[in-house]
Amino acid sequence: MTATEASTKLGVPDQLFIGGSWRPAATGAQLDVHDPATGDVLASIADAGVVDGVAALDAAVAAAEDWAATPPRVRGELLRAAFDLLQERREHFAAVMTAEMGKPHREALGEIAYGGEFLRWFGEEAPRVSGRFGDNPSGTGRIVVSRRPVGPCYLVTPWNFPLAMATRKIAPALAAGCPVVLKPAELTPLTSLLFAQLLSDVGVPAGVVNVVTTAAPAAVSERIIADPRLRKLSFTGSTPVGRRLMAQASTNVLRTSMELGGNAPFLVFDDADLDAAVDGAVSAKFRNTGQACTAANRFLVHRSVAEEFTARMAERVAALVVGAGTDPDVTIGPLIDDRAVAGVDELVSDAVDRGATVRTGGARLDRAGSFYAPTVLADVPPGSRLLREEVFGPVLAVVPFDTEDEAVALANDTEYGLVSYVFTRDLARGDRMIDRLDTGMMGLNTGLVSDAAAPFGGVKQSGVGREGGAEGLDEYLSTKYTLIAR
């Protein structure tokens, strides 16, 4: 089968979506998309260059005024229609996500439920944008504060959640009245093309959403970000790339939202409910095969329960079923590619060389595709790279601690500050952790915090800005103050 036939079989458009219509790349170039479970080519789609990126921005700029003037209720109802149609098409979306990203089918359905909620939530928020007014203190005029859409936005999304990261940006932008250019990751562009089709089918006007898929993201992004007509950049991805994009965005003083790397601590105190902690650890670590910025990276466990926790985790993790995401029994899919497998293996070898003990897993799986065995490591020594760097794979590293102060110091000993997880039955201690842990989000007795109604985001080098909740809409609005003279 040729790649193009495969693309047709997946039922995904294979061209760029610009100004409401599908078109090939100006150069005719094609980009191959691979199945991480087999390494086979899944589809061959348009590979945009700088010229296409500019055309997409042209289309967004042309649509900006009308979209900003579209009544908020109408914008909200389009988002709600997109939510409904996504539910109807969820099996198709799940199949495409599993094919291009590798996540197990049930996780793909979970991502559709999660990602869809951004459409529903921001559809409901669109008519609720409000301002304020009042007399100025000298009594010479009335202060009117209103909120306006920031203008054309450039949205750059990662490969690990191909739908949810797109809806988390597109939905608030559209609710606020901003047109967008979406650039999905080159490893997983198909879901975004399918989503562009869905938005077009529900009647989102031409030019409001444009999608450019490209194997040259740096060049395309640099050109779009340098364009003075762009007003906002939103990026989810690694901290090094985020830093570079922020520097580029500074030239035109763009509004930026950055969801960057994480190195989440997962604290288990001696009074924790260990059943809940083990369940929480499975979701905080093994969701998406550990490929999430929110994935727990360092399991800090009180010494008195460290052995029991580790033994129970090793048993649970050894029972996870690894394989192609299309197999309904599979709970752990492949990593995104072989480079990712090599990176995980390096970090595990480094920890083991320094004295960590492998309790289960610990090696690449000897089979075709990019698979790494779900792993539990005990007694990971300080100085191990695993404790400093984001693993982005199915590796759970346990570090024992003796006191609350030591646990907090270890948890905060990182340049990142996205999320932390705390398991304790002591409410006062849980409350103290809210103040003491330097992260933008915290799960107290839960291993999953993501929610369309909540502000997702980090502190320190995990980023700036929030996505989701009322705060997520603010990111796409600017504040306008008018003084009405008396």
Ligand SMILES: O=CCCCC(=O)O
């Ligand atoms: O890598 C970051 C993706 C965020 C996943 C989530 O929203 O839970």
